[in-house]
Amino acid sequence: MNFKFSIAAVASALALGASVSTPAQAQTEIQWWHAMSGALGEWVNDLAKDFNDSQKNYKVVPVFKGTYDEAMTAAVAAFRAGNAPHILQVFEVGTATMMASKGAIVPVTEVMSKAGIKFDPAAYVPAVAGYYTAPNGQMLSFPFNSSTTVFWYNKDAFQAAGLDPEKPPLTWPEVIAAAKKLKDSGHKCPFTTSWISWTQLESFSAWHNTEFATQGNGMKGNDARLAVNGPLQTRHIQNLADMAKDGLFVYKGRANAADPVFVAGECAMTTGSSALYGNVKRNAKFAFGTSTLPYYSDVSGAPQNTVIGGASLWVMAGRKADEYKGVAQFFDFLSRPEEAAKSHQRTGYLPLTIASFELTEKSGFYKANPGTDISVTQMIRKTTDNSRGIRLGNFVQIRTVIDEELEQVWAGKKTTKDALDTIVKRGNELLERFEKANR
């Protein structure tokens, strides 16, 4: 072993690496930590590039920091070490966590007003912005990539089963009937779903103007408690359990594990994110259709509006005033109707502002791409206390509890009532802890 050579190599490499070179910067750099990978990562890079090209004072540097959890962890570590990024992308279920860390974030309204930029919260799509707004009307984070729950179905499979491919089932009884017909025609997986807590409980409740948790789903206070073992949700989960037993509903895993299953054509119907559009359009070999989330027509107030998923951009505290000006300008740039419309059409996420929605409509985009406006029409409605959005502490853990308990139901190990009661019990423990920790 050539020891001396190795030592020399190690020493020189260390010396090389230890010198962190920072080239002189005429521009103020704005660090933007995000969790967008694949095609979405390219979208983020393009946005930053377009903004940087449009002005000379600021340079937005997007940094990929892994998944939403990993980005959060990285930001927490960085913040505690004193070098947090300027902008952090946080998923919607982390909203309460970000809000609870007083002093860690700067509300968007404040950032914009301090930078002297005109900012009108009413310009943003209500059901989208409302999720990230404080009870006093102050917008806390910038809604960046929001999707909502929609219904996807395989038109070719419908045709083969003798169903009308242009008439998707609108109510849950219709879904069950369609699933039965699909199964009878030999289809192995009539219905599945992604993000089961989001589609079958959270958005489901909002869609029926029913509360998912007390205190306006947590918007009004930290003393909210879960209400998912109510009669409506119990009825629905029982229906799904019966479907599972009959082979009409096939569970394909947590999160969005079911998405590729639909895209490959293995399952004929699914409820999932509207952002699946790009994937489906590119990869599906079959004719597909999209429709509104199914509902129960005998519930008064249904259909109300659905709840968003996705993430928003938070501004971290502790940076210089001049840098915040750059952040404000970047947010302003993103809100421009043409920019927001471009992003909406490119990614399938909801349009940021009402103006961008109208612009897209005028351009004929929705006509050319049928179904892409379903998500929007579900959201551009006046919201109620039950449907504005959900803000619960420890929401990540609550969703996991829901996943775990419902899995027991599909596996036939627990009754619906038992599972939902356990969800409420375990979820409320988490909510109590959150309330206590943030008194």
Place this chain on the structure above:
Amino acid sequence: MEKKVRFKSQWLPWVLIAPQLVIVLVFFFWPAGQGLYQSVLEEDAFGMSREFVGLQNFSRLFNDSLYLESFQTTALFSILVAVCGLTVALLLAVMADRVWRAANIYKTLLIWPYAVAPAVAGVLWVFMFASPMGVIAFALRWLGLNWNHLLDSRDAMTLIVVAAVWKQISYNFLFFLAGLQSIPKSLLEAAAIDGATPWHRFRTIVFPLLSPTTFFLLVINVVYAFFDTFAIIDATTHGGPGKATSILVYKVYYDGFKAMDMGSSAAQSVILMVIVVCLTVVQFRLIERKVQYA
């Protein structure tokens, strides 16, 4: 396990251990101390509001029946991983040692699993088992086995054990082979001349002389099963269905990284550390006695 013959020097040993000790102190003990201190705190994710809560994090864990259940799950998982990993690897190493000339090729082929980054391996397993692309899941169903790791807890456990062992086989194989190859040929030849069968030679010569390596791998495999397997679980079963594959370290990872519950995560780390330290002490005290260091 003490050397009888040693060098005498007062200062040299300190110089020799200094580099490692410094790095360990600065990059392990100092951060670890801070991290563990979080176990007696209740704080928000960013550390803006901190509250000293004594042993509350610990008591909450021990009052959680699901947490206590995960002790059992962890024990089962670790035993399966260590036993399967070691026996399969030993078998392969012994076979490879026999066919010396071709061993190089086998070695290269068998080391590949270890070369796969854990972050990537998770993706691969999903690829093989999850619909719709899952080749293996498809094959299992085609064979008539009602394989469903999403809802059947035994299938899920099998999946994570296989995934965890898969990687460790390469690691164990490499060290077993190295250990086998440093056994003096003369001993084995002498025994063969005396008429000992290969199995007899293995039992009386090879295995005892291999014991330092075996002991090393046993400790390492147990540590691996307890600590490094959360990535595989996160990628494939997420601890499900229900809590069937939620082992202790997975909850540490989940609470620390996903739920942002640093206090609980730190408390669990303390508990986990105590368990593994005890296991290791037991291994050193009881098993190392049987190890032959020549």
Place this chain on the structure above:
Amino acid sequence: MIERRPVLTILSHLVLLLGVLIVAFPVYVTIVASTQTTAQITQAIPMSLVPGDNMLQTYRLALFGGETESGGRIAPAWPMMWVSLVTALLISVGKIVISMLSAFAIVYFRFPFRGLVFWMIFITLMLPVEVRIGPTYEVVSNLGMLNSYAGLTIPLIASATATFLFRQFFLTVPDELVEAARMDGASPMRFFWDILLPLSRTSIAALFVIQFIYGWNQYLWPLLVTTNESMYPVVMGIRRLISGDAYTEWNVVMATAMLAMLPPALVVVLMQKWFVKGLVDSEK
């Protein structure tokens, strides 16, 4: 091979082949996926095990970057592979050097707190990384080591696997060798350099392979410690290609994964000459 036992030899080959098939199957899946197109991968239930004909294009795209036919942009993998290479080398060499010295001190010297020092080093294996990764980041940040090779490597040299292995090995070295050295008036370091080091070749080789791969496959730590894209290792690059929501170029992902697997495999092949059988025998 001591004597000729053809049956046993054939059995050995069979077992090994079976082992290779089982163990290498996921790798085969990766190779096959990297030769197909993304459409072929995502539309087949299950994925076809027959290699596609898209191999050259996919690998060129993965290695050098460029645009895919669907308009996606791929960052080149080779700069990231370079970062991974340097990181892996620094970690493996660094770890082996300091661990050998420590193990040598612990086994061959008697000094106060010897046992404590060994356990202090050994206990680094016993704490899950999650709980200390945040504070370690803070230390690294305070020392100004972010976005540097030093920050990527030095904290990872702390662990104890190598020290433990060398301790095991040194304990098997016969005492007569030490006595002979001392009688010849050799200093401890001379003994270390001339006798112990050559004897340890096999262990060093095995450890080098393991630690190189360990350093090469780092994901979580570089994710925290780098914000500069030029310091991204290749595993981060792979993860960056995989999107949960939107379109993922699976064939490029698999091709990059294969590229990422090649250097470690190469290291194993290059280390072969160190795995010399009967080395201890001939040195006696």
